[in-house]
Amino acid sequence: MPRSASVKDVAAAAGVSLGTVSNVLNRPDRVSPETRERVLKAMADLGFVRNESARQLRAGTSRTLAYVMLDASNPFFTDVASGIDAAAETADLSLVLCNSRNSATRELSHLALLEQQRVQGILVTPVDPDSPALDEVARRGTPVVVVDRTRADQSFCSVAVDDVLGGRLAVEHLIDRGHTRVAYVGGPAHLGQVRDRHEGAREAWAAAGRPADALVAIETSELSVAEGREAGARLAGLPARRRPTAVFCANDLLALGLLQHAISSGVRVPGELAIVGYDDIDFAAAAAVPLTSVRQPRQLLGRTAAELVLDEAGNPDHTHRQVLFTPELVARASTLG
């Protein structure tokens, strides 16, 4: 493999100075058409590829944005990413995606590398929003925006969706549909989302004057399809008197698992069991019984996050903002008789 040609080589080949080559690259209008042609030809001949490290070192500015995602296999996050991507494209930046796969260690090493690469900004859905590592990065000068999570202190910009409201919407809908025994399925409980959605569910329940013990909680060990099935089995095991007629799941994966269990064991949905999910991923609408779900503006979430980070990177009098979006209930067959 022939080591890549440099501007110097191109300059020599085209019989111009190296400053001119750089001009062709960066300010093509300042160089006469003939020379430009000659230089471009030399580049093509030599297979010249601009060395981005050197460019960045000298120019001091990078052309990329990064999103450290929590779990690339969850469609929710890839949708957020595509919103970010759209914004990045508009700003003529390129987006690199890193996947921490739920591991704090991986997240940390991604953050470190991105920082060293002097990316314009880092968007991150952190394993633990309270990790001090995030503050460190921000303190050292790389703009950081937290996506789909929030923090008590307002130490950086964040975008999230009002999960308490989302929980309320879901349970209000079930109350409207006449259900009097409802289950909330979600976990693990240390996740902010899981707690907030539960909180909203309880608020709505209490506001309707229903007895607290008629809102059953079932805790799962993770937010997956498999756990949803498992939860279905546990529900089915309850004595008929105490068995809920509707379930609100902390996300769509759980809801899909639950739905699957119901169908395979002959439980009619929504006749015997109504189901509400959360996230409204594409597979929710595509399920065998299309799923009622709480929709989050995923793309918008991403786009807004990108705009915030760019503002922080470019605008001298930037101030941190915590943007909270409003979720929306999408009613489908799984709750509509």
Added chain:
Amino acid sequence: MPRSASVKDVAAAAGVSLGTVSNVLNRPDRVSPETRERVLKAMADLGFVRNESARQLRAGTSRTLAYVMLDASNPFFTDVASGIDAAAETADLSLVLCNSRNSATRELSHLALLEQQRVQGILVTPVDPDSPALDEVARRGTPVVVVDRTRADQSFCSVAVDDVLGGRLAVEHLIDRGHTRVAYVGGPAHLGQVRDRHEGAREAWAAAGRPADALVAIETSELSVAEGREAGARLAGLPARRRPTAVFCANDLLALGLLQHAISSGVRVPGELAIVGYDDIDFAAAAAVPLTSVRQPRQLLGRTAAELVLDEAGNPDHTHRQVLFTPELVARASTLG
């Protein structure tokens, strides 16, 4: 924002030369414990962050691998990515993901930037495997491996799965289950995968001595859930005599759409209609009627691709290889009465 401290600043603060600081960073054993301490403290105090561009410029070597994915919202590709990620982690490289979202233009600009960044290697599932842009990149010295696609000429390494065999497996299974009228649903036809799977289906059909016209083909405009539903409607519109009792879909998204249509219109699966998908994404097993599907070794695909690209990057007598994996039929309820 205080412009980031450099090794020089750290050296000054710690009262050592700048070479020593570099040693602390790269060969910590060569510097005495006390000095090391002092330097590390200075780094922490100043919030020093190593400038990766400068490092890379001088050292000439980058620590990253890239995967340009075709469509991040398809779980198949994120699974492939996680296989790559695992291999990258083993090799102590970090992986950046780029999403071309089915656009040749975006793909091109990602390739260009990655090349300029001198990544160790590029893995790509290209929009068009025959695009000359890929050759250019490779010719100029960046190792390129094509993932989940192949090319007639063997100009670079590739990993893929034998789609003809996959198609055969699917249809053989349906023949075994006694079906005599089968439909193949897939499209657009210019995709290699779609053609190959169809080809395999026809081979199996012919091998069983079935009349060619009893294998109906339904072409879709893309491989999505929506198109699957649409295909379901078209099937339902056929006169009963000519209506197939089983369908083989070119991917799981189509199959899920088809399943959804069947269930919502009261067609029993598999009783009246058996369905086979392709890819065996997680949602296939999680569907209301768990889907029989042709499984591809996704993670392995990714891992192998990463190994090939690393070999090309590091091994002087590397030779291009086209690895072809064998798919496997996973039979589930959607075909098992």
Added chain:
DNA sequence: TCGTCAGGTTGAAACCTTTCAATCCGCATC
């Protein structure tokens, strides 16, 4: 004919790190 001007072009400095040969120092050995 001289001065001015503008469009092209040049050359050197700067960006920050790594590398490596050279130097330094204290200590053991003869």
Added chain:
DNA sequence: GATGCGGATTGAAAGGTTTCAACCTGACGA
């Protein structure tokens, strides 16, 4: 007391690009 040794540290060069002040060359106006 001189020599040699090894570990720790130093200083300068190199890597490819961008930037910017300076320079060159015709052309044009006076």
